[in-house]
Amino acid sequence: MTELILALDFGGTKHTAGLAARGEHTWRGRRQMFSPPGADADLDLAAMLSMGQALLSGQQPAAVGVSFGGPVEYSTGVVRLSHHVPGWENKPLRRIIADAFGAPAFVDNDANLGAIGEHRFGAGQGYDSLLYITVSTGVGGGWVLNGRPWRGHDSMAGEFGHTVVDPNGPPCVCGGRGCVERLAAGPMIARRAREWLSAEPERDTALRRLVKHDLAAIDAQAVAQAAARGDEMAWEALAASARALGQAIGNAANLVNPQRFVLGGGVTKSGARYWDAIRASARSAAMPEVHFDIVPAHLGDDAPLWGAVALVEIETGA
Ligand SMILES: [Zn+2]
Structure with missing residues (x-):
């Protein structure tokens, strides 16, 4: 059975979501939006959740990988802060995403995920x-x-x-x-x-x-x-x-x-x-x-998004 991995990337100015199947290296779907001016953490979260739901169109993901553009405490998935958007301090992003999609979630910062993405799918293979x-x-x-x-x-x-x-x-x-x-x-x-x-x-x-x-x-x-x-x-x-x-x-x-x-x-x-x-x-x-x-x-702006897919594959043992 195909296992779907939802990848979400909270950037400073734009947000991206991608849907991939475990083991595949092309997106089944990908959406991007600019963060509205004056956005805060709750607005960005709501926008990202609806983008993810739209990509899934009723399908259930096996897990969700999340890239965040700022420091995250990895073991808990709690955001430390964002330099760009107010309201992120101490948000339990991992729990919020897991609850929203009814699936395990993993959250890391965008640079760590860029590294993992390039290692698994790009210039670091x-x-x-x-x-x-x-x-x-x-x-x-x-x-x-x-x-x-x-x-x-x-x-x-x-x-x-x-x-x-x-x-x-x-x-x-x-x-x-x-x-x-x-x-x-x-x-x-x-x-x-x-x-x-x-x-x-x-x-x-x-x-x-x-x-x-x-x-x-x-x-x-x-x-x-x-x-x-x-x-x-x-x-x-x-x-x-x-x-x-x-x-x-x-x-x-x-x-x-x-x-x-x-x-x-x-x-x-x-x-x-x-x-x-x-x-x-x-x-x-x-x-x-x-x-x-x-x-x-090799992966350009999608490196953290592919890293989010790779993170799920690593953490769930593939
Ligand atoms: Zn410095």
Whole structure:
């Protein structure tokens, strides 16, 4: 009998639900919606539950895997908090989902699930150890070690984004300074480029033309586009991000010695030169005896959703 697995991904701005059958690698159904402006946890939950019910259209899932865009206490499935949406603090998400669908539920954070998803279905297939890193508006990470997710003592392992690469660097949301997230995430790339262009108002660059002289319109994608057109100032804003990321990867390589680093998220679509800079920086930070490779994620935005499927398969013994 086909066992259906419902996968739910609560993102910062959009929510996605997918329906898969155990052992299959394609969606039987997939739906996505943007989180309404001013949403809180209860609104998002109600929207997600109805999206899940619509996908199931009366069928009973064997289990539900849930990705959440923030820290979750894994053993209880209780959300610690969301940086994006109010009202999530201490929500017993695992119990709520299990009750709503009448099926066992498993809840983990999106980066851990990205790691599990890439390991089972994507760029980590056949690898025993990897660190999955996502670089977008923030920087997250998740470990697979000995073929299993590694969550750490407080379910806080893989907080790669808050490893420090510059102790004298700018303050970070976590209370630290010079974290890799603060130096390498998309908003920082945009901010760096904006500051440099503001400081040289007469300088005509590809980036300035690209945003039609509206510096507020600069985002990391525009910086990458301008860099690809030979804009050296834009490239330097991107390269500073790549160097910080590579340095943190080199540190992680020395500490844990995984086979592979799998990088996803919007910022990692910044071109071959960006990837070369990450690899060079990581290589120079790691010891010569420590070997690894750094590759793009295969599953794109669906990595946490596939990770939710993989989590169910792991936890229910397939
Ligand atoms: Zn930090």
